Amino acid sequence: MARLVSSWYKNVKNMPEEYIFPPDKKPGKFITACTENNPVIDLAxxxxxxxxxxxxxxxxxxxxxxxxxxxxxxxxxxxxxxSNVYKEFFxxxxxEKAKYLSVDPKSHCRLYTSTYNYATEEKHFWRDNLTHSCYPLEDCMQFWPEKPIRYKEIVGAYSAEVRKLVLKILDLICxxxxVEKGYFSEELSGVNLLSVNHYPPCxxxxxxxxxxxxxxxxxITILHQGTIHGLQVLKDGxxxxxxxxxxAFVVILGCQMQIISNDKFKSAEHRVVTNSEEARTSLGTFVLPSPECYVEIAKSATKASNPQRYKSYRYKDFIGTYGDKSGNHKEVLSSYYLP
Known part of the structure; x- marks a missing residue:
């Protein structure tokens, strides 16, 4: 089992070779932050x-x-x-953290470093991740970490509030x-995973x-990223x-939303960069359809000038394709195009 970055990063001054990406994949020089490129919606x-x-x-x-x-x-x-609970956790x-180490995607609560494919990937990502289900709460909390002591109390309250926000945002997207409010019902949004990424100073x-x-x-993904830069989105190249x-919360549209909208909406291509000064911890709530749920284009998204582009499918089959294509979303989406 690979050691967590958060357990050894303080002991290194130079970047380990296995974390240095080739030139065409390095983040390189960062562009200047620009709030004009950030759509911010005041729900009030x-x-x-x-x-x-x-x-x-x-x-x-x-x-x-x-x-x-x-x-x-x-x-x-x-x-x-x-946010403070997760700082304490990492x-x-x-x-103590080793109790939760797992690369088994079926594990109810799993802690790992880089990705599930650590043993086979060419380069590693500078992150540790803790993932577990967070809805319905009564079914999930028994699998959550026992430490820090207030983990279940605090994360439970957070998950309940974010679930309310999920439903509010989905109704706005309706x-x-x-489409009618409630279109993204339990089947389309009934699985929620809390995925916490921790990026130590690099x-x-x-x-x-x-x-x-x-x-x-x-x-969709509902992300609290704190006050440290790290998340970047590809816009116009x-x-x-x-x-x-x-x-604030960042709302990221996923592939299912792009397909359901018949390409009216776009799924945001994004990445995460690191920094050398501060640890950054982001809290992502991933809203997924149930595995057996059939996903199809909303009828309101099709018309004569924009006919149906995707075939319907079970969500678990889409996830299988996503894995087979190594997460290449363009290839994945093209797999579901209608001829």
Whole structure:
């Protein structure tokens, strides 16, 4: 089993060779952050100007594939407490964290470094990850870590609040897509995974990656990224920062949303870069269809000028294809094109 980066990074001054990516994959020189490239939606505006909010959301889904939400209703205290719990978790002694080490995707709670394919991948990512289910809470919490002591209490409260936000955002997307509220029902959004990425300070951020360029295979991802730069989204051939706004959530559209919208929406291609000064911990809630759920294009997304582009499929089959194609989202999507 590979050792967690968080357990040994303090002992190295130079970048280990196995973490140095080839020139064509290195992040290279970072572009200047630009808030103009960040669609930010104030959910409080729904009370006095819902039409303008939906217009903003429509543009973000069509042009960016991601947006940030503020005044979203999730308590700032809960967000801060949860972030602190995960800082404590990744600072735990190695022997305590080792209780959760696993590369088995069927494990109820798994901690690993880089990716599941650590043993076979050519280069490793500068990250550790803890993943477990977070909905329904009563079915999940028994598998969560016992330490830090308040883990279940705090993460449980956070997961419950984020689930409410998930449903609110999905109903807003229903308005944009022109389907009835509740369209993204339990079948399409009934599996929620909390995926926590921890990126320790890196000796050479220009040579390493926290995570490679990819599109999420799920429906949407709700991400709290804190106040440290790291997440970048590909927009018009250029990597732009998803500007870290205090207590905001980044909403990333996944491949399922692109397919259901018949390509009206785009799935955001994104990656994570590192920094040499501070550890960065992001909290991602991945909203997935149930494995047996059949995914198909919404009828409102098709018309004579934009006929149906994708065939329907079971979500578990899509995930199988995603794995077979090593997460290459363009190849995966093309596998489901109608002839």
């Amino acid at each position: 505006s729904l009370d006095h100007d819902p039409a303008a909010t939906i217009q903003q959301l429509t543009k973000a889904c069509q042009e960016f594939g991601f947006f940030q939400v503020i005044n979203h209703g999730v308590s700032e205290i809960i967000i801060d407490d949860t 600072d735990l002694p190695s022997e 308005d944009v897509l022109g 000796p050479d951020p220009t040579s390493a990656l926290g995570m490679h360029s990819h599109c999420d295979p799920n429906l 250029q990597w732009i920062w998803a500007e870290p706004l205090p207590h």
